[in-house]
Amino acid sequence: MRVSIVGSGYVGTTIATAFAELGHEVLAVDIDQSVVDTINRGESPIHEPGVPELLAKHSGDRIQATTEYDQILNTDVTFLALLTPSDENGHINTSYIEAATESLGDTLASKETAHTVIVKSTVIPGTTEDVIAPLLESASGKTVGKEIHLGMNPEFLREGFALEDFRNPDKIVLGAETPRTHDQMEAVFTPLIEQVDTHVIRTGIREAEIIKYANNAFLATKISLINELGNICKEYDVDTYEVADAIGKDDRIGERFLASGVGWGGSCFPKDVAALIAAAREKGYDPTLLSAAVEVNAKQPARMLELLASHTDLSGKRIAVLGLSFKPGTDDIRGSRAVPIIDELLTRGATVVGYDPVATANMREQYPDLSYADSAKSALSGADGAVVVTDWDEFSAIDAETFGTMAQPIVIDGRRIIDRKQIESVTNGRYEGLTW
Numbered sequence: 033m034r035v036s037i038v039g040s041g042y043v044g045t046t047i048a049t050a051f052a053e054l055g056h057e058v059l060a061v062d063i064d065q066s067v068v069d070t071i072n073r074g075e076s077p078i079h080e081p082g083v084p085e086l087l088a089k090h091s092g093d094r095i096q097a098t099t100e101y102d103q104i105l106n107t108d109v110t111f112l113a114l115l116t117p118s119d120e121n122g123h124i125n126t127s128y129i130e131a132a133t134e135s136l137g138d139t140l141a142s143k144e145t146a147h148t149v150i151v152k153s154t155v156i157p158g159t160t161e162d163v164i165a166p167l168l169e170s171a172s173g174k175t176v177g178k179e180i181h182l183g184m185n186p187e188f189l190r191e192g193f194a195l196e197d198f199r200n201p202d203k204i205v206l207g208a209e210t211p212r213t214h215d216q217m218e219a220v221f222t223p224l225i226e227q228v229d230t231h232v233i234r235t236g237i238r239e240a241e242i243i244k245y246a247n248n249a250f251l252a253t254k255i256s257l258i259n260e261l262g263n264i265c266k267e268y269d270v271d272t273y274e275v276a277d278a279i280g281k282d283d284r285i286g287e288r289f290l291a292s293g294v295g296w297g298g299s300c301f302p303k304d305v306a307a308l309i310a311a312a313r314e315k316g317y318d319p320t321l322l323s324a325a326v327e328v329n330a331k332q333p334a335r336m337l338e339l340l341a342s343h344t345d346l347s348g349k350r351i352a353v354l355g356l357s358f359k360p361g362t363d364d365i366r367g368s369r370a371v372p373i374i375d376e377l378l379t380r381g382a383t384v385v386g387y388d389p390v391a392t393a394n395m396r397e398q399y400p401d402l403s404y405a406d407s408a409k410s411a412l413s414g415a416d417g418a419v420v421v422t423d424w425d426e427f428s429a430i431d432a433e434t435f436g437t438m439a440q441p442i443v444i445d446g447r448r449i450i451d452r453k454q455i456e457s458v459t460n461g462r463y464e465g466l467t468w
């Protein structure tokens with residue numbers, strides 16, 4: 033099948049490589065010439081395990097990238113994988129997907145055969161039918177339901193595991209209003225469905241739109257709940273991870289997403305929970321629990337610095353921030369918990385030295401004046417305290433000798449990645465876990 037994907041960011045590039053691997057001819061369309069050139073050179077515009085190898089394999093053959101929308105005319109189905117960021121009030125900003133939809137509609141005006149358009153971006157219920165459909169119709173002069181088949185297929189991949197998640201999905205959600213559009217959408221996934229055991233869920237467009245938000249809201253709230261329980265456990269000197277291990281054995285709770293600590297970030301949870309809250313309020317419903325989940329999450333970085341401040345005054349001190357990305361396996365710093373941590377450290381007059389295996393360049397763009405170390409070892413050397421913000425594996429290998437090079441070996445671990453016992457000889461009771 034000939035598949036075009038508009039938007040070659042994290043989602044667009046990942047699904048482009050995955051669809052090519054499934055045997056489809058893929059056209060990646062992006063307005064950013066450098067993204068297009070990178071893909072056409074067989075290199076990856078994103079940091080994502082496995083994606084560079086697949087681009088090297090398929091680029092110039094099954095994957096072509098372009099800035100020219102006209103080339104979409106040679107494809108049968110188009111995915112819209114544009115960013116839908118938050119505006120200042122938490123609502124989604126649909127301007128990028130609207131601009132792309134208009135360009136797509138202009139292009140489809142000269143298409144002689146029917147075309148299927150699938151919204152991949154995360155959008156609030158009603159966006160596909162009330163915003164995208166009318167734009168497509170006015171720009172193309174065609175009718176949705178006749179010459180244009182419109183569906184919504186939310187994406188559930190996690191950064192750092194994007195290809196793995198694509199290949200082993202818990203579910204594939206196909207939102208459409210006619211069996212014919214459902215069939216056309218499913219046809220794109222048939223080579224995958226034949227390979228794996230998954231749930232293919234046929235539903236309506238609005239249902240598909242909100243399933244995505246419900247999924248993320250549930251997971252973010254689950255983490256906030258374990259963090260709240262963790263804060264209580266800490267007051268009783270109880271290790272929340274032992275508690276999580278036990279409660280996770282209850283199938284109704286489940287073992288995943290119970291890692292407590294400094295909280296959730298990323299390009300999705302913060303903006304998606306904010307968008308759902310904003311949309312609900314617009315409908316006159318005030319979502320108490322979701323607002324509380326956000327509040328608990330916002331407080332965890334401050335709790336971490338309170339723990340640090342209980343061991344040392346922060347003003348004028350050199351503090352190592354270990355981990356800058358929002359989670360391991362990615363260079364993405366969007367919504368990273370490192371950001372409020374750094375802001376608060378600077379407000380309290382500390383000197384910050386940051387280290388991350390891959391995200392330093394991105395953080396440097398946001399904080400050009402911070403000091404950045406090229407290893408955890410050099411970040412720790414001479415530091416008066418360290419906070420561990422991201423659970424990169426390499427942090428678990430930092431030994432007592434390295435922590436011993438700190439001016440004051442005080443370690444506050446926000447991810448339970450450091451082995452307390454292993455570094456006890458130098459920290460001498462000044463290792464603290466956020467929830468253990």
Ligand SMILES: NC(=O)c1ccc[n+]([C@@H]2O[C@H](COP(=O)([O-])OP(=O)(O)OC[C@H]3O[C@@H](n4cnc5c(N)ncnc54)[C@H](O)[C@@H]3O)[C@@H](O)[C@H]2O)c1
Pocket residue numbers: 038039040041042043044061062063064067113114115116128131132135152153154155187188189190191299300
């Ligand atoms: N990042 C994730 O892990 C993830 C997972 C699931 C769902 N989502 C959702 O998928 C959508 C895309 O997210 P992302 O992280 O891939 O975004 P992104 O910001 O990484 O990529 C968006 C791309 O769209 C391009 N673009 C912007 N305007 C364009 C236009 N008019 N025409 C063509 N290209 C244009 C940009 O240059 C960029 O390359 C969002 O709605 C997001 O919420 C993201």
Ligand SMILES: O=c1ccn([C@@H]2O[C@H](COP(=O)(O)OP(=O)(O)O[C@H]3O[C@H](CO)[C@@H](O)[C@H](O)[C@H]3O)[C@@H](O)[C@H]2O)c(=O)[nH]1
Pocket residue numbers: 154187188189190191192248251255288289290291292293294295296297298299300301304358359
């Ligand atoms: O037990 C846990 C699990 C995660 N996190 C944090 O939660 C955030 C999000 O982690 P994760 O879900 O692994 O990463 P994302 O790539 O943001 O993926 C989420 O957001 C995507 C975009 O919508 C969805 O597609 C995925 O299904 C959803 O997991 C990160 O800051 C993690 O550190 C925890 O604190 N504890």
